[in-house]
Amino acid sequence: MGERLTVGDPAPDFTLTSDTGTQVSLTDFRGKRVIVYFYPAAMTPGCTTQACDFSDSLEALRAVDTEVIGISPDTPEKLAKFRERDGLSITLLSDADKAVMTAWGAYGEKKLYGKVVEGVIRSTIVVGEEGVVTHAQYNVKATGHVARIRRDLGIE
Template identity: 55%
Template sequence: MSDTTTRLAAGDTAPDFTLSDSEGASVSLADLAGSKVIIYFYPAASTPGCTTQACDFRDSMGSLAGAGYRILGISKDPIDALQKFVEEQSLTFPLLSDDDLAVHHGYGAYGEKSLYGKTVTGVLRSTFVIDESGVIQLALYNVKATGHVASLRKKLSVD
């Protein structure tokens, strides 16, 4: 399935999911109905690029939350790795474990990508902005870790 993952686009209904966060609590997209949600998929906790991206989201929480956005980070990492990452980086938003990659596949965030000039199959660094009614407003694939949050804030007109 990794080679044929369907990508989502603006106007699509965001696939619902229930995953465990770094504390082991269940988080469902359906539970956030009525809120604007930013979901971002990242390859691995505590790696340089993923740390940069997570810290950028953490440092932008005030302005994003002020504009009504909730943030969820999703990776294939086990809960204990997420817990360590949250603690090490003082992250203030939920990180969710999708160890079987089902949600990654549902969002088209897993598949072929180029890594150091080679084609590999893996997590596609992707971000989705979902409105209060569960409709995708932005679907961004293969984003860069550095500068992505600033670019996203600009797209969302969030200072």
């Protein structure tokens, strides 16, 4: 399991494949604030709620130079179906080998229904314009999370 990121850490760079098949790197967003969130599986109830909430907030986030990247272990093809099915507008990236999730501390041991299992830890990391972590939240709840992030960032 990777170490969890904390405020002030440099955000580990990555290049992953999007749902459209293009390569997307964290450095593509330098100069903007980026919300990078990790979720277990596309098209499941909690992950759908979170992705729809981020998509619904994207206009307000972009108004303050903030982008959103959702990362899961799903294939680009499954992510494309997720975007289509739910009308998502955020950037969706595939981390099939879970290397980025591990580097960001979003993959490892977690409790699921009282059992310790290995998997994706629902996490949200905010990266500032210079590539440094400004907020790091692990084991977040899908419902109400986007409103909390907006509040934490002072975005109405």
